[in-house]
Amino acid sequence: MEIVIRPTPSEVSTTVADIVERYVRRGPATLGLATGSSPLGSYRELARRHRESGLDFTDARAFLLDEYVGLPKSHDQSYFSVIRSEFVDHVNLDPERVLSPNGESPTIAEEGARYDAAIAEAGGVDVQLLGIGTDGHIGFNEPGSALTSRTRVKTLTEQTRLDNARFFDSVDDVPHHVLTQGLGTISEARHLVMIAFGKGKAEAIAAAAEGPLAAFCPASVMQLHPHVTVVIDEAAASKL
């Protein structure tokens, strides 16, 4: 695991954009996209490079990490919509080539296996961006998630619903269930890139990188992966 500590969040975003750009320039790339605030600066930087230096996403495709269950795709807080408005609409990545778990599927119990099959059919993910929850969750794999888990329905903890209430009118509007790539699914991406800023993430980063490999810190699954880059600012690195 390589840990890159940058002085500021904007330099973290530049470093992450450099990594993604390398994959996009190398040929048809399959990107793993994450929601949450941590990757937003990297998405903005990639959009700037597309506008100003013609970084070309024509041959790229992408898979999202997770999605709320029961929220229509058209809802502005569905992760499908968030990735569209924060990233896809600002680059020339074909929206048809950006797939997300279908949180409205009438056969939701089978959706996880369908999604994993679609990722496999695309040849797997080349580079997976990841944020981290303050409790060490990645995607929506809350503490206690099996390290080998596949894409499936999960129930959000009250803490994660409260954390995400800022995006909704009230906490009552935050869905209780989600579809998330499992820790096993995420680990199949060939390169994991974790992004974190701020003191609030310092404990989770220390537990993920240096704590015991354990289901109570889902992000610790990265310790088993052969190619991980953790890109963080000094505050998020303060407990390493």
Ligand code: GLP
């Ligand atoms: C949500 C997302 C995660 C994300 C986390 C942290 O739970 N499902 O993918 O990592 O939020 O978000 P932020 O980057 O805003 O701190």
